[in-house]
Amino acid sequence: MKASIRRSAIFASAAALAIAVCGTTGTAQAEPGDGELQFGYVLPETGQLAYLGPPQIESLKFAIQKINDAGGVLGKSVPTVVSSDEAGQEAVAAQSADRVLAAGVDAIIGAAASGMSLSFIDRVTGAGVVQCSGSNTAPTFTDYEDDGFYFRTVPSDALQGPILADVVRDDGHNRVALVARADDYGRGLMESTRKSLEERGATVTLAETYDPKATNFDQVAQQIENSRPDAAVVIAFEEGAQILQGMIESGIGPDRIGVYGADGLRSEELPSLVAPGQPERLSGMKGTAPASAENEQYVKDLKKFAPKLKELQFAPQVFDCVTTIALAAEKAESDDPGEYVKEMNGITKDGEKCNSFAACKELLADGRNIDYDGVSGPLNFTDKGEPGQATIEVYGYDDKGALQTLRTETSKAEQ
Numbered sequence: 001m002k003a004s005i006r007r008s009a010i011f012a013s014a015a016a017l018a019i020a021v022c023g024t025t026g027t028a029q030a031e032p033g034d035g036e037l038q039f040g041y042v043l044p045e046t047g048q049l050a051y052l053g054p055p056q057i058e059s060l061k062f063a064i065q066k067i068n069d070a071g072g073v074l075g076k077s078v079p080t081v082v083s084s085d086e087a088g089q090e091a092v093a094a095q096s097a098d099r100v101l102a103a104g105v106d107a108i109i110g111a112a113a114s115g116m117s118l119s120f121i122d123r124v125t126g127a128g129v130v131q132c133s134g135s136n137t138a139p140t141f142t143d144y145e146d147d148g149f150y151f152r153t154v155p156s157d158a159l160q161g162p163i164l165a166d167v168v169r170d171d172g173h174n175r176v177a178l179v180a181r182a183d184d185y186g187r188g189l190m191e192s193t194r195k196s197l198e199e200r201g202a203t204v205t206l207a208e209t210y211d212p213k214a215t216n217f218d219q220v221a222q223q224i225e226n227s228r229p230d231a232a233v234v235i236a237f238e239e240g241a242q243i244l245q246g247m248i249e250s251g252i253g254p255d256r257i258g259v260y261g262a263d264g265l266r267s268e269e270l271p272s273l274v275a276p277g278q279p280e281r282l283s284g285m286k287g288t289a290p291a292s293a294e295n296e297q298y299v300k301d302l303k304k305f306a307p308k309l310k311e312l313q314f315a316p317q318v319f320d321c322v323t324t325i326a327l328a329a330e331k332a333e334s335d336d337p338g339e340y341v342k343e344m345n346g347i348t349k350d351g352e353k354c355n356s357f358a359a360c361k362e363l364l365a366d367g368r369n370i371d372y373d374g375v376s377g378p379l380n381f382t383d384k385g386e387p388g389q390a391t392i393e394v395y396g397y398d399d400k401g402a403l404q405t406l407r408t409e410t411s412k413a414e415q
Helices: 003-013 015-025 050-069 090-102 114-118 121-126 139-143 157-170 184-199 218-226 240-249 270-274 296-305 315-332 337-343 357-365
Strands: 039-042 107-110 130-133 150-152 175-181 203-210 231-235 258-261 286-290 352-354 370-374 389-397 403-412
Touching: 039 050, 039 090, 050 107, 050 296, 050 315, 050 357, 090 107, 090 114, 090 121, 107 315, 114 139, 114 184, 121 130, 121 150, 130 315, 130 337, 139 157, 139 184, 150 315, 157 184, 157 231, 157 258, 157 286, 157 389, 157 403, 175 184, 175 218, 184 203, 184 231, 203 218, 218 240, 231 240, 240 258, 240 270, 296 315, 315 337, 315 357, 315 370, 352 357, 357 370
Parallel strands: 039 107, 107 130, 130 150, 175 203, 175 231, 231 258, 258 286, 352 370
Antiparallel strands: 286 389, 389 403
16 A cells, blocks of 8 residues: 555544644644644653653754754744653553644654554554654664654664673673563663674673563562673663662672663663662663764753753754754655655765755755764664664763763674
């Protein structure tokens, strides 16, 4: 079935929902190709990843402001984004996506969690609407059948895993335990890290997943201890604080063995969650995450736009989702996803370099091909609609438990 036909069917079946969405957002229902580029989002306003909601949502709004400051898209200002909550629950995320689709959006930003995106990706791409996530890192998406409508500006964990393994090995650890949440994100990053560790000569003493919805994680900490590692990697979201707590109580905290995390645990608040009143207990823990603070000017401008922001994780990647979509619409001279989707990959490579919507738009107006380098770094989308290389931050907690960026590394996809 053609995307345009599927798109019409979705709108017809969701007419009642459109009224509800318009009533809550104040946005009139849009139509494909009406000359107005309408964004929607499904991002965590509540739930276990709620701390990742503000940086992504504010960065999305900031990107729209920058686009409108440069004259908008196709001569029209980009309207207020249609908002909805992924809430950390697959059923709620799917319902949220339906509501946003019913508003007639041309693109959906989100979800934050890979599992949440997987709960509604077929609805969005099947409707012929572009979906772009700034934080879906599960390798699952690389070969996902999405008719070419799904994109991500964050690198796959297939690129993060080798960097994480390097950090562990460079610290001199030989026996490594791996535990991960039992979802696409956890399994994907664990497997990528396990493979890389073994290729680098390490012994993986444990590679187990756990139920992230469990109420007690003492068994996870016990499994790690029983495997007698000299380092442990915890691939988790919010529940990771309980696992780290259990490890410290069992005598296998960062003061005894190497302890490492990934993007799901990168948070300034993690030490106070793990050891209230004693944030120094997490001193020495390290981890990796897609770089979030590499572009100093962007960080400065975003904090001026949203001065209450504490976290920055995945904010630049979301900014790049919005900007890439807007530039693709400019290049295609259409806000119809079925048209501008054809330009998404091409505008990120093999053209004249530019690093802002305004500069890139000017080049397009002159009939030149562009290579948009995002605030998160060069995108260079592969044919799969994802970055061909990754800038990965290595972070750590100092002797007071304060989060620090230690360095950044580059990882490239195998061709």
